[in-house]
Amino acid sequence: MAIAKSAAASTAAPPVAIAGSEGYWASVWRRLRRDKVAMAAGLVVLALILMALLAPYIAPADPLSGRITRRLRPIGTEGFPLGTDELGRDMLSRLIYGARMSLLMGVTPVIIAFGLGSAIGIVSGYLGGLFNTIAMRTIDIFYAFPSVLLAVALSGALGAGLTNAMVSLSVVFIPPIARVAEAVTTQVRNRDYVEAARASGAPGFTIVRVHVLGNVLGPIFVYATSLISVSMILASGLSFLGLGVRPPDPEWGLMLNTLRTAIYTQPWVAALPGVMIFITSISFNLLSDGLRSAMDVKQ
Numbered sequence: 049m050a051i052a053k054s055a056a057a058s059t060a061a062p063p064v065a066i067a068g069s070e071g072y073w074a075s076v077w078r079r080l081r082r083d084k085v086a087m088a089a090g091l092v093v094l095a096l097i098l099m100a101l102l103a104p105y106i107a108p109a110d111p112l113s114g115r116i117t118r119r120l121r122p123i124g125t126e127g128f129p130l131g132t133d134e135l136g137r138d139m140l141s142r143l144i145y146g147a148r149m150s151l152l153m154g155v156t157p158v159i160i161a162f163g164l165g166s167a168i169g170i171v172s173g174y175l176g177g178l179f180n181t182i183a184m185r186t187i188d189i190f191y192a193f194p195s196v197l198l199a200v201a202l203s204g205a206l207g208a209g210l211t212n213a214m215v216s217l218s219v220v221f222i223p224p225i226a227r228v229a230e231a232v233t234t235q236v237r238n239r240d241y242v243e244a245a246r247a248s249g250a251p252g253f254t255i256v257r258v259h260v261l262g263n264v265l266g267p268i269f270v271y272a273t274s275l276i277s278v279s280m281i282l283a284s285g286l287s288f289l290g291l292g293v294r295p296p297d298p299e300w301g302l303m304l305n306t307l308r309t310a311i312y313t314q315p316w317v318a319a320l321p322g323v324m325i326f327i328t329s330i331s332f333n334l335l336s337d338g339l340r341s342a343m344d345v346k347q
Contacts, residue, residue: 079342086338092331100147109138111145111298120314131317133303134310139317142298143324149299150328153210153283153292154276157217162272165222169229170264174237174256184230191223199282203291213292217282221275228271232264239263270343274336277329284325300325 080086099106114137121132130139172183190198202216236242237260245255284301286292293299295306303321310318 076339076342080338083338083341085334086342089331089334089338092327093335096147096151096328096331099144100151103145103148107138107141107144109141111137111141112296113137120310120317122314123316130320131314133317134306139320142303143300143320146298146300146303146321146324147328149210149293149297150280150284150301150325153214153217153287153299154280154328154332157214157283158221158272158275158279160214160218161221161225161275162268164218165225166229166265166268168222169226169231169268170233170256170260172226173230173233174252174260176234176237180230184227187223187226190219191227195220195278195282196285199286200289200291203286208291208294210293213283213286216286217279220282221272221279224275225268225272229264229268232267233260236260236263266343270336270339273332273339276336277332280325280329280332 114132114135116136118128118132118136119134121128121136123129123131125131128138128140130143133139133142168183168187172180193201199216199220202219203213206212206216239259242255242259245259250258283292284299284304287299287301288305290305293302295302300321304318304325307318307321
């Protein structure tokens with residue numbers, strides 16, 4: 049709860065742009081371009097997305113085809129630049145195709161949670177009173193559980209599989225996003241322009257759509273992007289435990305699981321999926337930090 053509240057405080061609602069001055073989002077883009085670390089992380093994320101989309105065209109081999117006679121070839125083997133796995137399948141191809149499943153499991157739950165959590169938080173923050181109390185206390189019940197424990201428990205209850213894993217992760221991320229959305233909306237609903245619209249007799253839906261959404265979605269989006277790295281790690285963990293993607297589909301967490309017995313014979317090959325998970329999660333983290341700094345109106 050403290051993390052969500054601090055995130056809401058650090059990403060306060062953007063000010064209304066003054067005519068003739070630089071627009072808010074233009075100034076955000078200008079500050080973001082100055083952040084070389086964030087831009088580099090953004091390029092890495094873009095490269096990973098393109099790699100996942102273009103996997104059928106850039107992968108050198110079939111990620112599901114292997115021969116036991118060429119199992120666990122080392123990095124640099126002719127025809128297999130990143131070696132082969134425990135079944136003789138090309139590691140480079142499996143890593144490329146694995147980006148599809150890993151990004152899908154990492155990004156989709158956050159998108160779902162962003163939509164549902166934002167709706168819950170914005171409505172609760174705007175209405176306030178008893179509705180806010182009931183909604184937020186219900187959210188706190190889920191928020192009280194550690195994310196890893198809740199994800200494993202839900203996945204175990206629903207059963208293994210890609211869809212169930214994404215549903216479990218979505219439930220995990222709804223509470224923190226709803227908390228941030230409620231905190232930011234509570235700040236915005238007391239602004240002068242909202243009070244003026246309310247005094248003029250504008251319907252509540254119109255006030256939320258015109259005056260509230262534009263000022264709260266930015267901070268909520270920035271916070272949601274910071275959860276993608278956590279989602280990537282949790283998704284890989286579920287696959288590692290056998291609660292996510294099922295064999296033989298390539299997914300980085302599942303690849304770590306199947307290659308764990310090869311850690312003593314081919315440690316570099318076995319570590320490659322973990323390196324991809326690390327690069328992806330840290331890139332999303334750095335990009336999120338850059339967005340948060342760029343959206344800080346005090347800069």
